[in-house]
Amino acid sequence: MTDPALDAETLRERALTTLTTARARTTLLTSCVDEPDLTAQHSPLMSPLVWDLAHIGNQEEQWLLRAVAGRDAMRPEIDGLYDAFEHPRSERPSLPLLAPAEARAYASEVRGRVLDLLEGTAFHGTRLTEAGFAFGMIAQHEQQHDETMLITHQLRIGPQALTAPDPDPAPPFTGPSEVLVPGGPFTMGTSTEPWALDNERPAHRREVAPYWIDTTPVTNGAYRAFIDDGGYDDERWWTPDGWAHIRRHGIHAPLFWHRDGGQWLRRRFGVTEVVPPDEPVLHVSWFEADAYARWAGRRLPTEAEWEKAARHDPVSGRSTRYPWGDADPAPRHANLGQRHLRPAPAGSYPEGESPLGVRQLIGDVWEWTASDFLPYPGFQVFPYKEYSEVFFGPEYKVLRGGSFAVDEVACRGTFRNWDYPIRRQIFSGFRTARAAEGA
Template sequence: MTDLRARITAALTRAHARTDALTDHPDTELIAQHSPLMSPLGWDLAHIGNQEDRWLVRAIGKLPGTTADSRSVPEIDGLYDAFAHPRASRPDLALLSPAQARDYVARVRARSWQVLAECDLGAADALTRNGFGFGMIAQHEQQHAETMLATHQLRAGAPLLSAPPAPSRGRPCAGEIAVPAGPFTMGAAELGITAEPWALDNERPAHTVDLAAFAIDADPVINAQYAEFIDDGGYRRPELWSARGWGHRAEAELTAPQFWRRDGDRWLRESFGRSAPIRGAEPVVHVCYFEAEAFASWAGKRLPTEAEWEKAARWDPAEGRSRRFPWGDEDPTPEHANLGQHHLGPAAVGAYPRGDSALGVRGLIGDVWEWTSSGFDPYPGFAAFPYREYSEVFFGGDFKVLRGGSFGTDEVACRGTFRNWDLPIRRQIFAGLRCARSI
């Protein structure tokens, strides 16, 4: 269990450090609501602590063998219940002050480390077995860190964040990759070399999906291609859009990706308080599902289904099996993908050759989330664990699945089976697209 405890320690330490970096700003920044789409940063901070409190301190901490002080402040649970209060209304709540939130989070973390030191990670309890509960909390914190990163992108004023630029040299776009017809294993396995002990309930169970042959772009759509779509009247041609998409385009007055603006004959993009010309070889980011759908139509293609995306990412025809990641079964490194907020934007396509899939598809992990055409639904045999509100309550709604992670996604919350979802109108998320077609 030494290696497992070390993995948990690394994941939680990384998550804690990132949360601190995203919230280590004046109190006015944590109290302000920078967009009605987002919570105040201070709410996210205390919510992260509250979830760790609930699951690590109060749930796992009460199991036999642990002696951590599980006393808490459950009277704040309702304030930080994401389902009880819409984001737009959260500033009106009697929230903890930034100082109180920081103190609360520090106390929770101290207790969590004690729980980790004492608990039996090999116990039969499903919450502790293989460290699942700790992995779940690390993923939850990193997901909120990406949400807080989006809040930073939406805020006005001088930049608060900095990072080295993403790689600007890659490889030219590589056209399409043909994916042969046939079955493959989709979803997270319980056992074996591809087992994902920290996979969340919506990724399970692994199951066989038989797909017809299709072609998928070797690279995500880049800014230069998207600018061509705009210049060809892409936002003025209703025939390229679905009826719902065209209605939303008109209502929201969409004319380009969010944060793009014209400057003479060039496009500029606002990114975390800085303005710079778009780089043509980078994946386009901050487009909604309807924009992605329209671009694919303009290109004479379509968006891939979720199953097609996963087969392109995981299927290894030489070995006849699904891999954990496009490049194989080993965890990501900085040479594989642009993950973990090491940069504040996508890299040029083809900048991570070690991340190519067995089929030759590139950039499937990191840089930008990729819209798929699939709705967010359960897999056959789905069972909610450890609570319905993580996945089950979202099934069957208006949500579309996104895959692959972004430059703002941590490796703990990104794998070949990981499923993200959002409403088709959302653009503040770090989302782009990749096209496919039937063959």
């Protein structure tokens, strides 16, 4: 039998590591620009960076100090200011937000009290404390906001504020362009991952017909062929809503792209560069991904198809935590955690491929799927309905796999993301699929 004390110490160390990692990233994202850039709204789609900073601290206080520890509110008067559902992003600059120094001090004080709490926490007794779930939930929440803040940095107009080394060069991918995924049942979702969120639960059996799926995400070079063939000017490839949207807004290429003579350039974190043909395409909406797939004679994979390609081991018949197995992600597996500020070339990370030979399913770019964001059979809200339940419905499309901006704590084979089909500022790409003949 495993020593319970050792188990508790392991959980404590994991919680401490993930919270510390998230806070280091938050600090980087909010200290690399001057105060005017922290308080400005760089896009009506995004909050001022200083709002995210105090919101991170407020959520940590509410869930760890109040809900877990039962303590009184430190600053109850600011709860409403940092309630994401009470104030749309476009309105947040007009609120009496904490100034940057005050927001930093508040988040720091909350974190100090949380670390004291962590020292004495027993990881059992309630659903919130079981296996350190509440600490994991807060670490994931902070990392999700870190990705949101990185999106804000990409939207920000001005000198480069962030730097990171590029991914290692990779030889041109010469493997098969697609992989056959056999039909049959597999286990989707999870009932055992201790820090999985409610929309990932419960584990359940899904039957999937055989299909082919791209070995790698669709690249910039492949997407350019769609543009050059007049894809944005041909209504045949677009849903009615998608066609109306691109015509209304004059969209003719991925966000941040522009043509200069005979070449395409893009803006990436304050730097203008030639669009690299071998990278997965980035900053495309669901409408654009769907149109490309139709033009290519293919389709977007369903969410179940994506997860089967990522988790199903045909030899054992079981579903693994990640494409490469059950081990936590390492740099050799995937491009995660803002280690780089761009996707790696298509075909990178052979050690991260799935048993079926599909690559880059985790990291690099969020991948649009054909599916609406809906609950799994047996879904139960936990710990609050505003995390998942209020978003269920056909208005949102599911994205899978994470991007280079996602930390491993907020990314696994069962993790589900969702957004409106018009969204392009997110780090989104896609791969395509097709039915197997005779299926």
